[in-house]
Amino acid sequence: MVRAWYMNDTNEDQRLEHQLSPPKFLSLDDLFTTAGILYWKLDPKNYDSKLEEIKKERGYNYMDVIQISPDKLHNYEEKIKMFFAEHLHSDEEIRFVTEGSGYFDARDNEDKWVRIEVTPGDLIILPAGIYHRFTLDSKNYIRVIRLFVGEPVWTPHTRPADNMEVRIKYKEQQNAGFVNHNSQMKTGLVN
Ligand SMILES: CSCCC(=O)/C(O)=C/O
Numbered sequence: 001m002v003r004a005w006y007m008n009d010t011n012e013d014q015r016l017e018h019q020l021s022p023p024k025f026l027s028l029d030d031l032f033t034t035a036g037i038l039y040w041k042l043d044p045k046n047y048d049s050k051l052e053e054i055k056k057e058r059g060y061n062y063m064d065v066i067q068i069s070p071d072k073l074h075n076y077e078e079k080i081k082m083f084f085a086e087h088l089h090s091d092e093e094i095r096f097v098t099e100g101s102g103y104f105d106a107r108d109n110e111d112k113w114v115r116i117e118v119t120p121g122d123l124i125i126l127p128a129g130i131y132h133r134f135t136l137d138s139k140n141y142i143r144v145i146r147l148f149v150g151e152p153v154w155t156p157h158t159r160p161a162d163n164m165e166v167r168i169k170y171k172e173q174q175n176a177g178f179v180n181h182n183s184q185m186k187t188g189l190v191n
């Protein structure tokens, strides 16, 4: 089960957990309700057919692999800084973790940081227009499959980007309430 929690705002190393004291965790339902984040758990050793199913269902026709670690990623320091600067994208951010681990941080509906720990088998979808960032944890390695509809656009729009159409649309959806995929997952309708 993926772990997600509200973050403290200390200036410690970004790779640490940054839990509140006492910790305050969020469920999959909470992640969806507060931020529209979708999540699937796949078998990290045997994921081909399930991944194909999700790709087909959601129209993902682009796929590549990124490995993030000091020795595997070109311009590592620069990229790590870029990933951790708060930003949004004009499209969904779809990431499937096959090795290693890391943290996606996203803003909830009260603009608080939520930290989502990802490990092998976790497929996460951050909706278009959500403010977020990414960091490795202290193990310093992750291998991720990136998915996209059509030609990928990775451009990060750093905060503030409140006047972008995609941000306005995201906020409208958030205020109206999202249709809950993650609770269907628990009942076995989606897995
Ligand atoms: C873990 S995938 C690389 C990070 C990335 O693409 C991104 O946009 C983070 O927000």
Ligand SMILES: [Fe+2]
Pocket (backbone or CB within 6 Å): 087, 088, 089, 093, 132, 133, 156
């Ligand atoms: Fe991003």
